[in-house]
Amino acid sequence: MGYKKIKKDQLKTLFNELSKDCSLFVPSGSKGYVGFDPWDGNSADFTEWYRNTTIPPKALFFPPVEAMLRFRKGEAGYEIEELLPNGRPQIVFGVRPCDARALKITDTLFSDTYRDPYYLTRRENATIVGLACNEPCDTCFCTSLDISPGESQDVDLLCSDIGDELLMEAVSDKGEDLLSKMSGLSEASGEEESKAKQLGDSAKEKITRQIDTSGLLDKMRSSFENREYWEDVSRKCMSCGICTYVCPTCHCFDICDENNKKDGKRVRNWDSCKFPLFTRMPMENPRHEKWRRIRQRYHHKFEYFQMNFETIACTGCGRCIRECPVNVDVTEIIGGIQAL
Amino acid sequence: MEGDNVYLPHVMKIEKVIRETQNIKTFHFNFKDESQKSKFSFKSGQFAEYSIFGEGEATFCVSSSPTRMDYLEFSVMKAGKVTAAIHELQEGDEIGFRGPYGNWFPLELLEGKNLVFVGGGIGLAPLRSLIWNVLDNRDTYEDVTILYGARSPADLSFKYDLEAWEKDDAVNMYTTVDNGDEDWTGRVGLIPPVLEEIGPSPENTVAITCGPPIMIKFTLMSLEKLGFTNDQILTTLEMKMKCGIGKCGRCNIGNIYVCKDGPVFTNAQIQNFLSNEF
Structure with missing residues (x-):
């Protein structure tokens, strides 16, 4: 046709x-x-x-x-x-x-x-x-x-x-x-x-903005232990979670019950790896520090998802850049990793 | 539940409540709809999502053995909102249950081996599923050694199991507490030094351990001292989970999802995790 x-x-x-x-x-x-x-x-x-x-x-x-x-x-x-x-x-x-x-x-x-x-x-x-x-x-x-x-x-x-x-x-x-x-x-x-x-x-x-994905898996890998880098790029983040909310591939969720024990609903809600409560357990929280959460988000998108599903979980829509109240820019973060 | 909706829980009936310690309880439970029971199976090491309707879901292992299917068991330490509600459960109450999820202890790799179980506190829950599984097929395995420890005599869970294993000639049973009290006549000492004192040979042996992170850390060091390689050590990891099936995004350690790729790992696998975040 x-x-x-x-x-x-x-x-x-x-x-x-x-x-x-x-x-x-x-x-x-x-x-x-x-x-x-x-x-x-x-x-x-x-x-x-x-x-x-x-x-x-x-x-x-x-x-x-x-x-x-x-x-x-x-x-x-x-x-x-x-x-x-x-x-x-x-x-x-x-x-x-x-x-x-x-x-x-x-x-x-x-x-x-x-x-x-x-x-x-x-x-x-x-x-x-x-x-x-x-x-x-x-x-x-x-x-x-x-x-x-x-x-x-x-x-x-x-x-x-x-x-x-x-x-x-x-x-x-x-x-x-x-x-x-x-x-x-x-x-x-x-x-x-x-x-x-x-x-x-x-x-x-x-379209002039870009990220370089060549060799990115290895670069992500070696950036993992670079705490200084992750602390630096996460300094201004307010953990508001808007980047995950507007991201077309972010899919993390919470499941909770509403109403009372006699008649209620089990509800699924969008959740965000940017929130400290996301991974909190009674005795410990593996990502209680902000830089760990930021690192998780970019590593998830550009490394883990690619390892598990053979595709980067980012489409370059730019929403996270547009909506971030403090101008965190994914292209700068990936650029920074490529330059490490 | 009919259909293939993985999020729909079975309704289960609580048949018995056992107070283990001041903040740990064990629950015997069964399918409310008995026709579902015959369709259900699980393996030692797997977990499930348990719910109190109106309060929400929480993740626990199935702590009973698949060789004993009269009822299922789970054990819960009171720590948050859902676990507090679980602790209120009485005989006859109903809960939600979906699972089993995750991988399991590789029984076929344990066959013909000496087994050393090292459990701390409520960490005995997943181990006891495997221990009973092993003891119900005792001839398949060589020596069985169990070391269990808790902070104090009052913190020892599963005392009825400890007693049974104590009496069982086919089990080398050691119980220890960090601090005794006036009635305690047993062993006093932290798990890792006691383990070194018992000194199990690593020859043809697999060690299976579960407990609080600090105990695991030092137990692994003791096992290494005793000559155990990372391949000879199994453990089960705990992370915050919601879905239990690899979608909700919170239980990963690097690209490994504890719910889907675990919770049972060899120490060699753990050492090879690409991103050791914690």
Whole structure:
């Protein structure tokens, strides 16, 4: 199947149609920050203003807070009710290539050895419609991690913004299927295809920030014992955890019970390795010092995850750089390690 | 629970509560839904997530032996919110239980070997699962030596086990306390020097140890003095856990996840951990 296209002023109609049979999520600023929100029937203009969301699409599959089960105590003791996602098909429209890669990365973790039914049920029911980047942020460095702003094999369907129209190309069978169900599309010309490619190339050139991943495993390894380095780079960190919150691959969580013993829910919440309580045990805390927690985070992303799953758990989305209140910059930290 | 949701707990019934010490209790428990019992199996060394509904989950090993499946056991030291709630449990109360998780003591490697168990305090809990497992197949193993120690006579857990092993001619049993009291007529001394005094031969022997970090540290030094190599020493590690299945991100030591890759390791494996954070 070749490239299709749709006029941007037809998106609203398309979204209304798509949202009849499934849950459709699009970038929106309605909460005061940019995130993926359910389609509200109205705001299809995100292609005009949005570069990337503040909260990554992981939140749709691994919500910040989710009830896993309900327990109730009756005459016959406890009854457990499983609270799995409902399995309704979802379409997520406008996912950037970095975030699509991030989902593939968290897929490996949540399907490794033990299936995580909450995350995977949502993932299996989702179709990811990507949106290539024409204007990367100055914090972006995806190209250092084998990601291209203009293309993606990690989505089901990829859109490119060529001006008044969006070009669409199916990447997976799911994407092909979705494309065949969309009305209001027309065939794209070879010229338009080339334009999309040019825009992708030019976006690539606009990305100047980078990290050097060559030999990084060994460098990470040898930096481990360099306490001075880790103390130095962690000095200004406030342990607020926003870097882990907005990170598209951070997946650490806590499980706790809510309400009372008679009727309550077991809930999973995002947690963060930046918090001192994260690893606290009654008698000791292996990461009570901040520099140990910072070291854990970067070693996890750039070393341990790579050793265990053959990929670095960073996609260069730059959110942690943008959102950090004290300007901790992952590219500086990795650069510093490479320079040690 | 039907289906494949790894996070769903079985409801278990507490059948018996044993006060071991002032802050340690052991619980006998069983499946509320008996049809689930026959589907369940575990191996010595594995752990599970136990929950008090409304309070939350906590991680403990299964301290009974897979050779004795009439009921399961776990032992808990009172230390935080969930463990305090567990200590309130009475016979007939219900808890949540999911597992077993993690690896186990490699029985096939222990066959035909002399075994030296060195346990401190509540660290005997995972060891006793293996000890009973071994004793229930006594002919498969050579000499069995058990050294157990606690701070004081009042801190000795599993006294009924100690007594049974004391009486068992096929077990060399040594009990010691750091500090005795007026009624204590037994051995007084820290575990590592007592171990050196007993002086088990490393020849065709595996040592299995569990206890508080400081005890482990000096026990490992004593074992080394006695000529044990790191391959001949097994231990089980403890880290803060939530999921138990390698996803929640907190129990790693470098790229090793204690919940999924452990909790049982040889000392050689531990020495080879890439990132010895602690």
